[in-house]
Amino acid sequence: MSRLRCVGFFLIGILSGVACGHDKDAASDASTSQPIAAVVDSARLAGAEQEPGSWLSHGRTLSEQRFSPLDGIRADNVMLLQRRWVYDTGTTRGLEATPLVVDGVMYTTLTWSVVVALDARSGEVLWRYDPLVPRSVGEKACCDVVNRGVAVYAGRIYVGTLDGRLVALDAETGDPVWEVVTVDRSLNYTITGAPRIVAGKVVIGNGGAEFGVRGYVSAYDAASGELAWRTFTVPGDPSQPFESDAIKRAAETWTGEWWKVGGGGTVWDSMAYDPELGLLYVGTGNGSPWTRHHRSPGGGDNLYLSSILALDPDDGRVVWHYQTTPGETWDFTATQHIILADMEIGNEHRKVLMQAPKNGFFYVIDRENGEFISAKPYVTVSWASHVNAAGRPIEVDGQRFADGLTFVTPTFFGGHNWQPMSFNPITGLVYIPAQEILGAYRIDPNFKLSKRGYNLGTDLSVFAAFPPEAASGHLLAWDPVQQQEVWRVPQGLPWNGGTLTTAGNLVFQGTADGRFVAYRADDGRTLWVDHTETGVIAAPMTYEIEGTQYVAVMAGWGGAFGLIGGTAARGVAKGPGKLIVYAQPEDAPTPEEIEAYITRPGDVADGERLYHRWCARCHGAGAVSSSNVPDLREAVVRLGDKLPIVARIGLQGTGMPGFGDELSERDAVLIQRYLETRTD
């Protein structure tokens, strides 16, 4: 097919939804003989910015901005985006992973911590590793049997499994190289987060603060799997020696016998690393049980719950901390996505860290020293009036629900949950999968620590008859310097997918109701939609191979709200899971080529322009009739030179008007010439 013919079809394609020149076979015979050694070292990870075609670590770069400098797919051509390949995951529960792409190979995870490696161009499966997680472990997972992805380093793929293992796989074959158990398996620990590579170590946390555990984060030597350090986030039994000075100081902010009920503060998702400052940032979770009333009855801030910890990656020492929710009692985790960026704030160049944790405030913190810069509510916040200049929230009376059933916003689903946000340094905006869900809390007077099931201390039955109107979601574009909303797109349902933003002035996000959408990054206009048949909660990613930019997203409804949402989740899409990869149609013309085609000289080009000016609205774009109005490709053969006459005089008593006033005889003949080219 010649380029020009392709362009011709292509224009028709735009108007009629037909794709041009997409040779489906081309994708399936893409070469898979390339080496898949995944040669990634610390320098390559730190230099990810210089490698826009890859997605080397969880948030693309160590700063976890989830911004891609690729601009092959842009606001002015994204409407042509189409599916290039789809991998049917064979799963029905939540898919939360961000795939990585290294040297043409995609690595991602499915439910039950299964890892797959695929040819990133064709979707061909290269290998699949199933850690055979005992299904009984699913009961220990608060929020579905999910996994958020792998880490790649020195020829190995690292995955944390739901049953608490950290496994190193050979990148080439998917065979396990080493495996360590990172948790006490007699307790309710699980791993759902993606490991991170920091200074030659694999860092992994865990979850379980709904089930009475004590949180910690561990680092293992990437080569041997030997434990390098472990940092607890909350104090243990004070009759035993404290693990560190930081934990000793933390213990002063607890009361009662918290260690008997766990404490919580699990590091189940977010991390970011600044190799220049030599600091690893981790977010810590809620208290265990949720209610401070049951956990630390005499009050106290309960360090380091709901905090951001800056750790020394060599030994895990706490260098500084910032607590978002002192005395946490609402399940307000600070495990939400952490983004590192440099920006001008008040005429000063600041190295900042940004987070939109569950508690509803958007935080900007100095990442060198933990100094509080600013915090403003990004969703409706009822529990605190504001955060004061010292960085401490000023609580609203009664919101600790001591006096019975109390409505609180946000709720334990958060104003924003684990679904990653993204930061676009060109627009200066952060794109947050935000949600408004009314919370209802009531102290459970019969609370008693149990080995199985939730240990929350508050009563979930108040949600049984929750009206769907009490829960909604929106994509929020937030200016972190001004600390204000710039635009929002309402999405009806909450629990929508993570976001990706690109230099093509785009934000990609999937939704709970089963759409995958591209928005303009500067003003939020919807530019393109694909229907995914299942709700999307994962974050999309993008990569480039041989000049073609791809966008990938895992589609699989589930996660915490997916499981427990009840009536508030009415209307979500629940189809089978899949990994969908999009690209522009092969041979897609550039806007310049389209312009050149439309304005090309010649009789046929003039006839085409006249036809689309006067006739196409009834007879169809490209002379392809899509209704019962006659198809002129056939009529022109039958009528021959009579056609220009019909065009000028019309057909009396029918809906075919005459165009003699608008079209000269020559014009009408030009239309005939054009129609003649469309008969084949």
Ligand code: HEC
């Ligand atoms: C407002 C709608 C409309 C527009 C605009 C229009 N047409 Fe038509 N045309 C019709 C309809 C309806 C018929 C069928 C009339 C019938 O036979 O009932 C028709 C019939 C014809 C026929 C006869 C087809 C046959 O199978 O015999 C020709 C030729 C034709 N149109 C040419 C043109 C051309 C050329 C233009 C543009 C200059 C044009 N029409 C614009 C509605 C339209």
